Amino acid sequence: MRGYEFYTSIVSGYKTVDDVDLSNYPTRFRIGSQYLILTIIYLIWLVRGEQKYQGYDFLDILKSTWVFLAIAFIGYPFTQDIYLYLQYGLMAINGLNPYTIASGDFASVLSPFIFWNQTSTYGPISQLFFIFSAAFVSVSPILGVYVFKFICLGFHIFNTYLISQELKFSNSRVRIAIAYLLNPLLLFELVTEAHVDFFVCTSIIIATIAIKKQNYVVGILAIWLGILSKTLPIIWWPLVLVFLVQQKRWKSLTLSIILSTSIVLALQSSLLPSLETWKSLLNPGVGDLVSGSLHDLLKLILNSQYVEYFFPKLVISQESILTGFRYLTYIGYVAYYVCVALKGYLNKNYSETKLLVDMGWVTLVLLLFATPWLMPWYPSILFAFIALNINARWFCLTSFTFGIVLSCAFYTLGYGPLYGRILPGVMGTVLATIPAIAILLFGRKMRRFPQFERWIRGKGLLSSTRRIPN
Numbered sequence: 001m002r003g004y005e006f007y008t009s010i011v012s013g014y015k016t017v018d019d020v021d022l023s024n025y026p027t028r029f030r031i032g033s034q035y036l037i038l039t040i041i042y043l044i045w046l047v048r049g050e051q052k053y054q055g056y057d058f059l060d061i062l063k064s065t066w067v068f069l070a071i072a073f074i075g076y077p078f079t080q081d082i083y084l085y086l087q088y089g090l091m092a093i094n095g096l097n098p099y100t101i102a103s104g105d106f107a108s109v110l111s112p113f114i115f116w117n118q119t120s121t122y123g124p125i126s127q128l129f130f131i132f133s134a135a136f137v138s139v140s141p142i143l144g145v146y147v148f149k150f151i152c153l154g155f156h157i158f159n160t161y162l163i164s165q166e167l168k169f170s171n172s173r174v175r176i177a178i179a180y181l182l183n184p185l186l187l188f189e190l191v192t193e194a195h196v197d198f199f200v201c202t203s204i205i206i207a208t209i210a211i212k213k214q215n216y217v218v219g220i221l222a223i224w225l226g227i228l229s230k231t232l233p234i235i236w237w238p239l240v241l242v243f244l245v246q247q248k249r250w251k252s253l254t255l256s257i258i259l260s261t262s263i264v265l266a267l268q269s270s271l272l273p274s275l276e277t278w279k280s281l282l283n284p285g286v287g288d289l290v291s292g293s294l295h296d297l298l299k300l301i302l303n304s305q306y307v308e309y310f311f312p313k314l315v316i317s318q319e320s321i322l323t324g325f326r327y328l329t330y331i332g333y334v335a336y337y338v339c340v341a342l343k344g345y346l347n348k349n350y351s352e353t354k355l356l357v358d359m360g361w362v363t364l365v366l367l368l369f370a371t372p373w374l375m376p377w378y379p380s381i382l383f384a385f386i387a388l389n390i391n392a393r394w395f396c397l398t399s400f401t402f403g404i405v406l407s408c409a410f411y412t413l414g415y416g417p418l419y420g421r422i423l424p425g426v427m428g429t430v431l432a433t434i435p436a437i438a439i440l441l442f443g444r445k446m447r448r449f450p451q452f453e454r455w456i457r458g459k460g461l462l463s464s465t466r467r468i469p470n
Helices: 002-011 025-047 058-074 081-093 124-134 141-166 173-181 184-192 197-212 216-227 237-246 250-268 275-280 294-303 305-310 312-316 318-346 352-369 378-388 393-412 422-448 450-458
Strands: none
Touching (some): 025 184, 025 393, 058 141, 058 173, 081 124, 081 141, 124 197, 141 173, 141 197, 141 378, 173 378, 184 197, 184 378, 197 216, 197 352, 197 378, 216 237, 216 250, 237 250, 237 318, 237 352, 294 318, 294 422, 312 318, 318 352, 352 378, 378 393, 393 422
């Protein structure tokens, strides 16, 4: 309802997009509390003993969950990204290239809702979804919003179906499918808020299925489908190529390189003719902004009155410190990535399963350490990795904690002074990152506790004959 109220207030001229009610802490806390309660209910269901789902097929799953899906679909988006998507679609319909012309330079019925005046950061596949949905804006902007939300819901259900089919020989197939389908973060961010990350999840799932079946070229194609939706999946591409070299899959490697080169050349000759248009895909609009990340936490510390009083020189050098920390995390991530690739290449027993878990790890570490502007829907793609790599206990626990705690912190407390009062915002920024980092650093030690392994087995997430992997 808050999202719809914001829409009507702008249409009536009562508010502008700059008046979005994110700084109203009581309102934000009410919304966050509702989200938190739903998350707690979900976690209680998740940790209960194994449910009896014998004989369940996918239609049975939908019959038992349709109410939650309907509520998520009916809810009106609170964030403004959906209007930006539709604006890019309208631009394309009117013959304008959204990769060369900023959203604010095109006047439309959606212009009052556009907060980010920038060229598109989304790939051509996302653009197709935008164009289709934007075609209905002439009838009503709300209709355009719900057409796109319907696409999001359809793909979320499709993703769950793919997961269910891939796990058809697992005793926990239905339980994992329902856990993915009703995950509060996925329902809220991918369906209610209609973020385009739903198709990145599709890319992950198809790539995982293909790579496990040794259809490597199809896996590379699936990764490219993700890249053409949102740029982040490009980090998986080199790992797969290294794997193909390590496995001496020369035919698949050659075809993958030819496929990738053809896609790049096709984009270069059409939608992305210049270096500036390619840079557009890297989300330059956020620039040096920070939110919800370690970078944000460092900025909050430097801005605190205690640092200003005891270390005034640090305040003066704040921009240099933040820039240095930003590049330090980038360099650290590159070093980590190279280590992961080399470790896989030198491992004689490197398998498709280990490759897929490594793809998940490099995504998690990128978001956790080297993403200054961190939004709560970014970790949504990690849950596709979790669902299909459930035995990678350390990765799953870290990623699950990161996604759930990050979203709860954002919607209840906010990040820093930008979205709420100072103290709740600082607490939100700390909770967004520190719990996941703690599990990342100390998670392996949990293997020493046999009761944890018994608990995992009791939930049906690990067979009685299998050890907990790292």
